[in-house]
Amino acid sequence: MAESKRTDEIQGEIVHVYDGIEEADNQLPRWWLATFFLTIVFGIGYWFAYHEYQLAPLPVEEYADAHAAQESSVVEVSEEELAALVASPEAVDAGREIFTTTCVACHGARAQGDIGPNLTDHHWIHGGSSVEIHSTIRDGVLTAGMPAWGPSLGPTAVQHVAAFVLSIRDTEVEGKAPEGELYTPARSDTEEPMAPDAQTPEPSAPDAQTPEQPTPEPAIPGPETPSP
Ligand code: HEC
DSSP: OOOOOOEETTTEEEEEEETTEEEEOOOOOHHHHHHHHHHHHHHHHHIIIIIISOOSOOHHHHHHHHHHHHHHHOOOOOHHHHHHHHTOHHHHHHHHHHIIIIIHHHHOTTSOOSSSOOSSSSEESSOOSHHHHHHHHHHOBGGGTBOOOHHHHOHHHHHHHHHHHHHTTTOOOSOSOOOSEEOOOOTTSTHHHHSSOOSSSOSSOOTTTOTTOOSSOOOSOOOOOOOO
16 A cells, blocks of 8 residues: 555546556446446346236246247148038138138139139149148248238137138139149048038028129039938
8 A cells, every 4th residue: 555645637536556557436427326226126126027926927938828829820620620611601601701801902802813812713822622721821821922820810710711712612703813733622522511511502602702603603513412
């Protein structure tokens, strides 16, 4: 120690000198102190909010929840289940409503195609079987501008809107030119929903969709078994 203290013109009074390094002892600026104390208050608040009282989920939990929600939106549906939905007027009506609010912007009011392809022709880019159509709607085609509807609509709504799309499949509404591959249904697919439940001639009743087709589509080749 010993050395006489000097006063620096910028730092003020030098209180310590170690190996030529001088240290002054000044008041910290108010703004600095305020920030410092605020972080302490915030830290305590955060601790109580997140760890003590669990008022909000931790980021890890939030991630796990989002992950689970994503997983649960990926619900597999069998051909039979979809066929049953197509045969149910309530499901198809619910699907039509969703289609009107959610899908017409890209696929057109009569599903005749616009930004997205015509959904009433015999050609499908991602497969024309009921299971394939359902998964295209659920998972989307993100690279091509078709959103994934599973996470936003949920499994039930996706199934309903798939049922609606299936109910108007092959109705040939004039519109966008066919895209993709010609899909010829395997006998277990399309035909079934029409034939077994013969209570209503047009289970799908696509009101506005097909003005040019007055009677039930005779176009679809298939077993004309009236009822079991
Ligand atoms: C933002 C525009 C957009 C919206 C909204 C949209 N689609 Fe699409 N959809 C597309 C595009 C673009 C494609 C073509 C994807 C491709 O070329 O691979 C497509 C493809 C499809 C296909 C597959 C067609 C095929 O040929 O394989 C189905 C089925 C379909 N959409 C159903 C729906 C349904 C149902 C909804 C509403 C829930 C919907 N889309 C809403 C843009 C949209």
